[in-house]
Amino acid sequence: MKNVITILSRARGLALASGLLAAVVLCAGGCATPLQNSLATHNSSQWEKSIAAYEASDQTNPPPPHPIVFVGSSSIVKWKSLAADFPDLPVINRGFGGSQLADSVNYADRIVIHYAPREVVVYAGGNDLNAGKSPEIVYGDFVALMQKLRAGLPHARLAFISSAPNHARWAQVEKVKRLNALVEAYCRRHDIAFINVFPLMLGPDGRPKPDIYVADGLHMNAKGYAIWQPAVAPFLK
Numbered sequence: 001m002k003n004v005i006t007i008l009s010r011a012r013g014l015a016l017a018s019g020l021l022a023a024v025v026l027c028a029g030g031c032a033t034p035l036q037n038s039l040a041t042h043n044s045s046q047w048e049k050s051i052a053a054y055e056a057s058d059q060t061n062p063p064p065p066h067p068i069v070f071v072g073s074s075s076i077v078k079w080k081s082l083a084a085d086f087p088d089l090p091v092i093n094r095g096f097g098g099s100q101l102a103d104s105v106n107y108a109d110r111i112v113i114h115y116a117p118r119e120v121v122v123y124a125g126g127n128d129l130n131a132g133k134s135p136e137i138v139y140g141d142f143v144a145l146m147q148k149l150r151a152g153l154p155h156a157r158l159a160f161i162s163s164a165p166n167h168a169r170w171a172q173v174e175k176v177k178r179l180n181a182l183v184e185a186y187c188r189r190h191d192i193a194f195i196n197v198f199p200l201m202l203g204p205d206g207r208p209k210p211d212i213y214v215a216d217g218l219h220m221n222a223k224g225y226a227i228w229q230p231a232v233a234p235f236l237k
Contacts (some may be wrong), residue, residue, distance in 0.1 A: 002020065003204040004056075008114065011054070020205070030208070035139070035140040035143055035144075036136065036137055036138075036140050037102070037137060037140030037141045037144050038100075038102050038128075038137050038138075038140070038144070039102055039105060039106075039144055041143075042100070042103070042106070043100035043162045044099075044102065044106040047096050047099060047103055050096040051096070051107050051110055051111055054094060054110075054111055055110065055111075058071055058140070061115050062094045063090075063115055064090040064116075065091075065116075066090070066092040066094070066116055066117060066118045067091065067092045067115055067117050067118070067122070068086075068089055068090060068091045068117060068118060068119045068120075068121065068236055069091075069092055069094055069111075069112050069119070069120050070082060070091060070092070070093050070094065070095060070121045070123075070149065070162075071094045071095060071104055071108075071111065071112055071118040071120065071121070071122055071124075072095050072099065072104060072122050072123035072124040073095060073096070073097060073098060073099045073123065073124045073126065073127050074095065074097035074098060074099075074127075074219060075164065075219065075220060076093060076094075076095025076123050077095035077096060077097040077118065077218050078095075078097070078191070078203070078219055078220070079093060079095070079225055079228075080106060081222070081225060083223070084100060085220050085229045085233075085235060086229075086233065088118055089107055089236055090118075091167070091236075092115070094111040095123075096110065098127060099124060099127065100124060100125075100127050100128040100133075100138075100141070100173050101122075101124045101125055101141035101142050101144075102128070102141045102144075103146055104122065104124055105141060105144050105145045105148055106154075108145065108148050108149060108152070109152070112149065112152075112153075112181070113148075113149070113152035113153055117153065117156055118136075118156060118157065118159050118237070119143055119156055119157040119159065119230075119236065119237065120149055120153065120156055120157075120159070121159045121160075121161065121195075121232065121235075121236075122145065122158075122159070122160050122161065123160070123161040125138050125142065125163045125179055125183075126163050126166075126169065126176070128141065129163075129169075129175050129176065129179065130150065130169055130172065131191060133176075135175050135178040135179040135181070138179055139179060139182040139183060139186075142183055142186070143186060146158060146160075146190065148191060150190075157193070157235075157237065158192045158193065159192065159193035159194075159195055159232075159235050159236075160183060160187060160192060160193070160194055160195065161195045161197055161228070161232065162180045162194065162196045162197055162198050163176045163179055163180055163183075163198070164176075164197055164198060164220075165198055165202060165207075165208045165209075166201075166208055166211075166213060166217060166218050166219075167208050167213060167217035167218070168209070168216060168218035169218065176198070177198075179217060180196070180198060184196070193235045194234055195235055196231075196233055197227065197228055197231050200203070200227050200231055201224070201227060211223055212224035212227065
């Protein structure tokens with residue numbers, strides 16, 4: 001009887017070891033810890049009026065079919081020359097200033113997916129860092145947005161403009177670099193265009209160029225957008 005118990009015990013041990021080995025093999029093939037994000041706690045209600053205004057405008061001034069949608073924070077909102085900068089393309093601006101990536105996730109159905117766009121260009125993330133979110137949490141929100149857009153627009157091209165440097169938030173530059181690195185790596189793995197404007201906006205001293213921002217040192221002037229236009233153009237179709 002003692003020998004039987006020993007044999008059974010060894011068998012259970014082998015089965016457990018085999019199960020653990022199988023789990024390790026499966027994880028090596030793509031198992032990953034779920035990313036953390038801020039979606040469960042982020043409140044986007046402050047942007048409801050802005051989103052409703054876009055929906056009301058669509059009723060009187062319908063956008064072109066299958067447009068290229070630019071969405072994100074104030075650098076998108078303030079790109080007033082967007083249509084003139086890409087005159088042969090059906091671009092529409094659906095930015096809402098001060099917004100974070102989690103806001104774009106929450107309103108994607110209404111101001112992005114609703115249009116059945118051929119392409120979506122996103123710029124956001126800086127406000128998230130400025131609000132105290134870690135680069136890893138902001139990255140989690142970015143991934144959530146890309147996954148939502150992929151699910152709702154399986155045939156659309158996706159592009160992300162890197163977080164940009166600026167004078168007002170230069171103290172956060174290392175966090176910006178960390179976020180950009182995480183996002184760029186994800187884009188490479190998932191066939192998403194990563195438009196890296198960060199180095200283009202730096203001067204010879206490695207700091208933001210002094211003449212491409214308005215007085216607040218945060219938002220760009222026409223010279224700043226003149227840097228963005230040729231950087232973005234090759235990725236639009």
